[in-house]
Amino acid sequence: xxxxxxxxxxxxxxxxxxxxxxxxHVCSSEERALEILGIxxxxxxxxxxxxxxxxxxxxxxxxxxxxxxxxxDHLDTAQLATLIDEIDDPVxxxxxxxxxxxxxxxxxxxxxxxIALLAAVFNxxxxxxxx
Numbered sequence: 001x002x003x004x005x006x007x008x009x010x011x012x013x014x015x016x017x018x019x020x021x022x023x024x025h026v027c028s029s030e031e032r033a034l035e036i037l038g039i040x041x042x043x044x045x046x047x048x049x050x051x052x053x054x055x056x057x058x059x060x061x062x063x064x065x066x067x068x069x070x071x072x073d074h075l076d077t078a079q080l081a082t083l084i085d086e087i088d089d090p091v092x093x094x095x096x097x098x099x100x101x102x103x104x105x106x107x108x109x110x111x112x113x114x115i116a117l118l119a120a121v122f123n124x125x126x127x128x129x130x131x
Contacts, residue, residue, distance in 0.1 A: 001060045001079060004086060009044040010053055011086040012096050015121065016043075017054040018083070019100035021061075023111035026054075033106035039099060080117075084124045093125050 004011040016039065020026055040047050087093055100121060104114040 001083065002056060006086050007089045007092055008086075010049075011083075012043050012092055013039070013045060013050050013053045014057055014083060015087065015096050016099045016103060017050070017057045018080075019114065019117055020054060020103050021058065022104070022113035022117040024113065027107050029108075030103050030106045033102050034099075037099060037102055042095060042099065077120075080120055081124065084121055087125075097121060097125070 004014065016034075020030055020034070034050070039045070040050050043050070045053075087096060100118060104110060104118060110118075
C-alpha cells in the first residue's frame with residue numbers, strides 16, 4: 001500500500017474509499033451520497049482527487065492480492081490497522097467516521113465488508129473501556 005502523511009486529506013480519503021469499496025462494488029447511491037456531502041471539499045482535496053485515491057486504492061489492493069499474506073478481497077488486520085492509525089486527529093476522525101457511515105448506508109444495506117470496516121474504525125478510534 002502506498003503511504004500518505006499522517007492526518008493528510010489523502011489518508012482520510014483512503015479510509016472513506018475503503019468504506020466505499022468494502023462491499024466489493026460502488027453503486028450510484030453511494031456516489032451520489034459522496035457528491036451531496038462534497039467529500040473533496042470536506043477533506044480538503046481537489047475535485048478529482050478523491051476519485052484518484054479510490055483508483056489508487058483499488059490498484060494497491062489488486063497488486064497486494066497477488067501476495068499470499070492477504071486473504072482474497074480483504075486487507076489483513078495489521079495492514080488495515082496501519083491505515084486507520086494514519087488518522088489520529090480527533091476532528092478529522094469524526095469527519096471520516098461521518099463520511100464512512102454516509103457512504104455505507106447510502107444503498108440501504110450494510111454488507112459484511114462494510115460492517116467489518118466500520119467495526120475496525122470504531123474499535124480503533126472509539127473510547128477504550130476498562131473492565
